[in-house]
Amino acid sequence: MSQPIGLLITLIAVTIAVAALFFVHPSIIRGATGKILAFIGLCVLPALCVAAGMSTHMARSEQTKFCISCHSMENYGKSLYVDDPKYLPAAHFQNHRVPPGTACYACHADYTIYGPLKDKLQGVKRIYIQYVGRPPDKIEMSGGYSNLQCLHCHAGARGFEGNPVHVALMDSLKTNQMSCLTSGCHDTIHNASQVDQLKMWSPGR
Helix, strand or coil, X not given: CCHHHHHHHHHHHHHHHHHHHHHHCHHHHXXXXXXXXXXXXXXXXXXXXXXXXXXXXXXXXXXHHHXXXXXXXXXXXXXXXXXXXXXXXXXXXXXXXXXXXXXXXXXXXXXXXXHHHHHHHHHHHHHHHHHCCCCCCCCCCCCCCCHHHHHHHHCCCHHHHCCHXXXXXXXHHHCCCCCCCCCCCCCCCCCHHHHHHCCECCCCC
C-alpha cells in the first residue's frame, strides 16, 4: 500500500471513530469545548478526507498503469513495448525520455494554465464511456495532438534545436502550423490495431 493511500485510510478511520464517538455519547458536545471538537470531527475532518481523497486519486489517474487498465486501452499499453525505434511512444517510454510511471500523462497532458483540469474532465468522460457507454472502435484525442506536448520537453534541447530539419521548420512547429506527427516526420505512433503482430521488447533482457 502506498504511503498517500495509507494516510488517507488512517484519516478516514479517525474521522469515522470521532463521528461515532459523538453519536454514541452526544453529551460530549454540550459544552463549548465539545462543540469545537464536534465541528472538527463532523466538518473539518470529513472535508480533509474529501480533499485528500481527491488529491490521491488525481495523482493515481496520472499513472501509466491506471491509463491502460481499461480494456480499450490495453493495446496502447502494449505499444509502449514495441521493439522498433520508429514507434514514437515506445522510443520515449523505453529510453526514459518520459517518466515510465507517468508516460501517458507526460505525453498527453495539456500544459496550458487550465490544462490539468481539462485533462481530468476528459478523463472522467472516458471513464464514463468505458463503464456506462460503448468505447469507440478508434480512439482519438479530442482536438488532435498539439505540438505543445512535444515542445514542453524538447524545446531548448540541443538534439532538437540543433537538428537541421527542425531548424528549417521551427516557426511552423512552434505555431502548430505543422504537426510533429506529419507524414515523413514522427508519424509512427501507437498503431494499436497492429500491435499483436509486432516484436516486443522485454525489460531486463
